[in-house]
Amino acid sequence: MQYYNSNTVIYVNGRFEKAEEMKTDLYGQSLHYGFAAFEGIRAYKTHNATRVFKIKEHYDRLQRSCELVNIPFPWDKNELIKQTYKLLELNNLKDAYIRPLVYCEPNMTLIAPQEASIMICAWEWGAYLGNKQLKVCVSPFQRPNPKSTFVEAKISGHYVNSILATTDAKSKGFDEALLLDMNENVAEAPGANIFIEKNGKLYTPSLGNILAGITRNTVIELCNVLDIEVIEKTISVAELKKADSAFFCGTATEIIGIHTIDDVVYKQKWNDSIGATIQRAYKNLVLEKVNYEVII
Known part of the structure; x- marks a missing residue:
C-alpha cells in the first residue's frame, strides 16, 4: 500500500513538510528500541464537514502514554487538533486514517530521553480488517x-x-x-x-x-x-x-x-x-x- 506520494505533506514539530523529503536519525532511541508513542485516529466525511472522531480523547491518550513511560510531551493538544485538521485540508483528505507519532532523540542508552519530536501523517484507508466476518x-x-x-x-x-x-x-x-x-x-x-x-x-x-x-x-x-x-x-x-x-x-x-x-x-x-x-x-x-x- 502506498501511504504517500510526491504531493503528500506531513506535520513535524510545528511545520508542514513534504513526506518524501523527510529523514530520520538512524541513532534514534525509537528506531532502535521501539520507544515511541502513537495514536490511530479516523476522520469521516459527514454531511456537516470532515470530522475527526473523538480527536480530543486520542490526543489525551497520546499524552498519557508518553507520561507513563517518561517520554516528554511539551505540546499544546488544542494546537495539535488544529494542525490535524489543517493536515487533512492540505492533503485534500475527507475520509482518512491519522497517525500521530511521538518519537525520541538519538540515544543509545536505556534511559528515557530529554527531548522528543512529534509527527502527524494521514492517508486514505478502508476498514483495516475488511467488511466480512x-x-x-x-x-x-x-x-x-x-x-x-x-x-x-x-x-x-x-x-x-x-x-x-x-x-x-x-x-x-x-x-x-x-x-x-x-x-x-x-x-x-x-x-x-x-x-x-x-x-x-x-x-x-x-x-x-x-x-x-x-x-x-x-x-x-x-x-x-x-x-x-x-x-x-x-x-x-x-x-x-x-x-x-x-x-x-x-x-x-x-x-x-x-x-x-x-x-x-x-x-x-x-x-x-x-x-x-x-x-x-x-x-x-x-x-x-x-x-x-x-x-x-
Whole structure:
C-alpha cells in the first residue's frame, strides 16, 4: 500500500513538510528500541464537514502514554487538533486514517530521553480488517504481563507482540488472532478489543491486561444509550467459544463480526446479533447521521 506520494505533506514539530523529503536519525532511541508513542485516529466525511472522531480523547491518550513511560510531551493538544485538521485540508483528505507519532532523540542508552519530536501523517484507508466476518484463531502468543510494562500505554514497541500474533494467524489461514493474557483468559486482538454476546448481554474483558480502547469505550456508551447491558469481567476461552456471537472493535477496525474462533462457528446470524446493532449505531455516530453525541 502506498501511504504517500510526491504531493503528500506531513506535520513535524510545528511545520508542514513534504513526506518524501523527510529523514530520520538512524541513532534514534525509537528506531532502535521501539520507544515511541502513537495514536490511530479516523476522520469521516459527514454531511456537516470532515470530522475527526473523538480527536480530543486520542490526543489525551497520546499524552498519557508518553507520561507513563517518561517520554516528554511539551505540546499544546488544542494546537495539535488544529494542525490535524489543517493536515487533512492540505492533503485534500475527507475520509482518512491519522497517525500521530511521538518519537525520541538519538540515544543509545536505556534511559528515557530529554527531548522528543512529534509527527502527524494521514492517508486514505478502508476498514483495516475488511467488511466480512472474520475467521479468528486463539494465538499461541500472550499479551505482556502488566507488571512488565504499562499495557494501557499505546507504545510502539508493544506492537511487536501484535505483529507476531497476526503473522502467525495469517500463516495458518485465519484472518486475525485473539491473544490471551498471562492467566490464559481472553485479552484482545492484536489491534482491537473484543466483545462477546450471550443471552442478550455483552461481555468484554476487564481493564488491566488490555489497552483501554477508545472505540471500546464508545461501544459501552452506545450500549448505555440503547439499553444493552454490558458486563466487564474475566472471560475464559470456554466462555468465548460458547458465546452466541462476538465482534472486534477499534479505530482502524471499527466494528467487525467474528464468524469462527478456531474450529467453533458462531451459530447466531450476524444481522440478528447485538454486534450488528452496534455496528450500525457506530456508523451512524461517526457519520453524524444520528446525534448520539448529545447523549454521549
